[in-house]
Amino acid sequence: MLIEDLRGLLALGEYEHVTAAAAALGISQPNLSRLLSRAEASLGARLFERDAWGVHPNPLGSLALSAARDIVERYDRLRRDLDGVLDPDAGTVRLAFLDSMATSLVPRLLHDVRAAAPRLRVELRQEPGHEIMPHLAAGVAELAIVSGRPAGPHGWLALQEQRLVVVVPAGHRFAARRRVRLVDLEGEDFVSIPPGFGFREHLDGLFAQARVTPRIAFEIGDLATIEGLVGAGLGVAVVPEQFAGASGTVGVPLANAGASRVVGLTWRADRVQAPAAAHFLAIVTAAGPY
Numbered sequence: 001m002l003i004e005d006l007r008g009l010l011a012l013g014e015y016e017h018v019t020a021a022a023a024a025l026g027i028s029q030p031n032l033s034r035l036l037s038r039a040e041a042s043l044g045a046r047l048f049e050r051d052a053w054g055v056h057p058n059p060l061g062s063l064a065l066s067a068a069r070d071i072v073e074r075y076d077r078l079r080r081d082l083d084g085v086l087d088p089d090a091g092t093v094r095l096a097f098l099d100s101m102a103t104s105l106v107p108r109l110l111h112d113v114r115a116a117a118p119r120l121r122v123e124l125r126q127e128p129g130h131e132i133m134p135h136l137a138a139g140v141a142e143l144a145i146v147s148g149r150p151a152g153p154h155g156w157l158a159l160q161e162q163r164l165v166v167v168v169p170a171g172h173r174f175a176a177r178r179r180v181r182l183v184d185l186e187g188e189d190f191v192s193i194p195p196g197f198g199f200r201e202h203l204d205g206l207f208a209q210a211r212v213t214p215r216i217a218f219e220i221g222d223l224a225t226i227e228g229l230v231g232a233g234l235g236v237a238v239v240p241e242q243f244a245g246a247s248g249t250v251g252v253p254l255a256n257a258g259a260s261r262v263v264g265l266t267w268r269a270d271r272v273q274a275p276a277a278a279h280f281l282a283i284v285t286a287a288g289p290y
Contacts, residue, residue: 001042003075006068008035009047013065017054039064080121081274089117091276096125096132096141098263100199100223104242105145105159105263105290112287113280120276128221129198136268142277147198147261153270157281160290162240164206164259165251167230174236175250182210182238182256189217189235191226199223202261203238210256 011021012032022032036055040047047061057065080092097106106124113120125132125141133150135141149156166180174180192214193200207214217235220226224246226237231247240261244251253259265284267273273281 005039006072009068013057016056090119092121093277093280094123094142097145101145102126113283116283130196143267147263154266155269156264156266158262158264161260161262164254165241165244167244167249167251168236169233170248177252179253179255182212190214191218191229191235191237192216194219
């Protein structure tokens with residue numbers, strides 16, 4: 001069975017109609033019908049049920065579609081990786097990054113990469129830090145933008161240091177302060193990142209060092225949303241400085257030691273980097289810090 005046969009099965013699974021799937025693939029309806037018959041004969045099983053409304057995967061078909069999707073994705077990744085070896089300027093780089101970097105650091109970094117290597121393709125994965133590291137280990141991502149240098153066999157390029165501030169609603173008793181300590185905030189309702197996120201671990205360390213137990217009212221895994229909740233008067237929060245002010249909040253610098261986070265680019269140092277990824281890293285190294 002050919003890769004294109006698997007693509008045909010996937011199109012049938014998506015459209016559940018031979019005519020629509022054939023049009024999407026750019027082939028004739030009879031050719032797609034023959035492809036389906038050939039695939040079913042090759043696998044020795046009926047995969048789709050036919051009726052007046054189209055074709056629909058049966059349980060065996062669903063199993064085949066899941067395997068076909070995996071095989072096609074792996075094949076496409078192989079082709080991209082080979083293209084990157086043959087021509088690093090036109091290869092593909094798989095970059096994962098923290099959700100909180102989506103509207104600030106990542107666009108600036110990609111602008112510099114595009115300017116230096118316009119044919120370089122970058123596959124983006126926006127996800128929390130606790131998902132990034134397993135994906136980096138599995139090779140799903142080649143490079144990752146994370147907060148804090150990871151332990152273990154990881155390379156590291158620091159990109160920026162972000163000062164942490166306490167965001168408060170306009171008119172809050174601390175809004176006019178030049179700085180504030182965590183101990184000053186005892187008794188306040190806090191809006192925070194949930195446990196399991198790297199930034200939450202950093203905050204928990206700061207609170208523990210200050211011997212403060214925050215009274216957490218809301219938890220949400222997006223720093224921009226946290227700032228919005230503070231702007232609505234639902235509490236105060238500690239976030240990187242660039243998130244303050246979007247919803248009319250005020251960012252007051254945090255006076256506690258360690259009240260910053262370093263964001264950087266990391267990769268597996270125990271593996272040989274693909275040429276395209278190495279080229280991406282070289283561009284960012286020359287353009288930074290950010």
